[in-house]
Amino acid sequence: MLSVIRSAALVGVEAVPVEIEVNTGELGENGLWLVGLPDAAVKESEERVQSALQNSGLRLPETRTTINLAPGDLKKEGAIYDLPIALGIAASTGQLDRSFLKHYLIAGELGLSGATRPVRGGVAMAILARKSALRGVILPRASAEEASLVGGIEAIPADTLDGALRFLTGEAKVEPLTPKHAPEASSADGQPDFAEVKGQTAIRRAVEVAAAGGHNLLMIGPPGSGKSLIAKRIPTILPAPDAEEFLEILGVHSAAGMGLADARRGWQRPFRSPHHTISDIGLIGGGSIPGPGEVSLAHLGVLFLDELPEFRRSALEVLRQPLEDGQVTVSRAAAKVTLPSRLMLVAAMNPCPCGHLGDRRRECRCSPMQVRKYRGKISGPLLDRIDIQVEAPALTLEELRDAAPSEASAAIRARVETARVKQRLRFGNRTGGCNALLGGRELREYCALEKAQGDLLQQAMEKLGLSARAYDRILRVARTIADLAGAERIATAHLLEAIHYRSLDRN
Ligand SMILES: [Zn+2]
Numbered sequence: 001m002l003s004v005i006r007s008a009a010l011v012g013v014e015a016v017p018v019e020i021e022v023n024t025g026e027l028g029e030n031g032l033w034l035v036g037l038p039d040a041a042v043k044e045s046e047e048r049v050q051s052a053l054q055n056s057g058l059r060l061p062e063t064r065t066t067i068n069l070a071p072g073d074l075k076k077e078g079a080i081y082d083l084p085i086a087l088g089i090a091a092s093t094g095q096l097d098r099s100f101l102k103h104y105l106i107a108g109e110l111g112l113s114g115a116t117r118p119v120r121g122g123v124a125m126a127i128l129a130r131k132s133a134l135r136g137v138i139l140p141r142a143s144a145e146e147a148s149l150v151g152g153i154e155a156i157p158a159d160t161l162d163g164a165l166r167f168l169t170g171e172a173k174v175e176p177l178t179p180k181h182a183p184e185a186s187s188a189d190g191q192p193d194f195a196e197v198k199g200q201t202a203i204r205r206a207v208e209v210a211a212a213g214g215h216n217l218l219m220i221g222p223p224g225s226g227k228s229l230i231a232k233r234i235p236t237i238l239p240a241p242d243a244e245e246f247l248e249i250l251g252v253h254s255a256a257g258m259g260l261a262d263a264r265r266g267w268q269r270p271f272r273s274p275h276h277t278i279s280d281i282g283l284i285g286g287g288s289i290p291g292p293g294e295v296s297l298a299h300l301g302v303l304f305l306d307e308l309p310e311f312r313r314s315a316l317e318v319l320r321q322p323l324e325d326g327q328v329t330v331s332r333a334a335a336k337v338t339l340p341s342r343l344m345l346v347a348a349m350n351p352c353p354c355g356h357l358g359d360r361r362r363e364c365r366c367s368p369m370q371v372r373k374y375r376g377k378i379s380g381p382l383l384d385r386i387d388i389q390v391e392a393p394a395l396t397l398e399e400l401r402d403a404a405p406s407e408a409s410a411a412i413r414a415r416v417e418t419a420r421v422k423q424r425l426r427f428g429n430r431t432g433g434c435n436a437l438l439g440g441r442e443l444r445e446y447c448a449l450e451k452a453q454g455d456l457l458q459q460a461m462e463k464l465g466l467s468a469r470a471y472d473r474i475l476r477v478a479r480t481i482a483d484l485a486g487a488e489r490i491a492t493a494h495l496l497e498a499i500h501y502r503s504l505d506r507n
Pocket of ligand 1: 353355
């Protein structure tokens with residue numbers, strides 16, 4: 001008897017349909033005959049499924065049984081098909097009515113006892129089920145919790161094979177899960193806050209401008225100037241993600257197998273800070289079954305690269321595509337996978353190899369040549385994607401002690417949100433709603449300068465030796481500063497501040 005069960009495979013952060021056909025009653029030697037999985041996964045899968053069936057009090061087929069996972073050429077991870085295979089066997093041997101199976105997308109790993117284990121991609125599977133007009137998904141509880149956030153489908157939790165079976169036969173009633181992570185559930189308790197950053201008014205201002213316009217940011221300063229402290233707090237001044245964005249964020253994290261544990265932190269944007277020894281694949285994604293890397297895990301949030309010149313040159317090179325396109329394409333054998341990566345890059349570096357150039361507290365021992373070489377590690381094209389470069393001075397203990405109490409994140413966020421609303425009204429979604437992505441005709445239209453301002457910018461560029469590419473960057477940042485000030489047109493003061501944010505170009 002043939003049963004067909006719907007399941008899915010993860011490709012990048014999306015789920016694609018996989019059909020599992022189980023056919024019992026064939027001629028030949030008794031046993032399971034599994035096709036469509038990588039060879040290495042087949043044996044383990046068979047063993048888990050047989051053991052789970054037995055330990056759940058179910059009969060194994062007494063004939064030769066073929067299990068086919070289609071399409072065969074799609075790369076699949078073995079373990080997530082344990083639950084649908086086991087249910088398929090139960091249906092084919094008359095222990096479960098097949099007609100109920102077709103309404104659900106089913107996935108889940110099984111332990112030998114029949115208990116389920118969560119799988120990656122609960123969000124993506126729920127989206128696929130909704131698109132396929134199914135009634136819902138049946139997934140291990142943690143995965144079903146993720147799936148429940150999608151809405152429009154039933155998210156049925158299955159703690160055991162037996163539980164899933166009893167739900168499908170109608171023996172046990174299982175309520176679909178309702179989403180727990182509504183926006184109002186978010187709380188600022190225990191989160192880092194800008195109120196804890198003393199002094200550093202210039203950097204705080206630059207960070208606010210960067211957040212308001214979605215600009216990438218580079219902070220240059222000696223150790224102890226608070227660069228990491230500041231970077232960590234940037235998500236707290238970005239606008240809260242709306243429901244759609246939250247689902248996008250969760251979708252990526254769920255596909256990486258770190259869904260809900262991470263989402264429990266609340267309704268906020270991701271902050272990722274990979275170490276400089278990270279591999280190219282770790283950064284942009286990949287692997288034999290391509291999964292998201294750090295640039296995708298930072299999607300709609302912040303990617304913080306501390307000690308930027310220490311990163312491998314190749315890693316900095318591969319960053320260019322995600323920064324430019326807001327997505328990244330990972331090629332692996334025959335497959336090409338596109339992953340989302342619309343992020344705000346925040347980078348930090350020391351001013352020189354020893355870290356103390358310009359530091360009043362300690363003397364720098366680097367030669368001008370060493371300083372040039374160190375700064376030269378960051379290629380021009382990457383630097384070109386960073387609109388705002390700002391110097392973070394080291395503060396003396398007295399300066400820190402005397403610094404006025406700092407403004408809290410909520411107050412800064414309110415100004416950032418107001419500036420973002422202005423941008424959205426102006427561009428809609430055309431530029432991702434941000435000045436940072438402004439280009440071409442719109443740049444000329446919304447960043448128009450008066451004649452005297454144009455001359456001023458030209459002179460500043462010549463005097464500071466700025467590259468021609470810096471020109472548009474300055475205009476975009478000036479637009480954001482004007483938006484923060486609630487000004488229709490860019491004023492000369494806005495322009496001057498924007499010119500000031502090109503620290504590295506001047507060397
Ligand atoms: Zn030095």
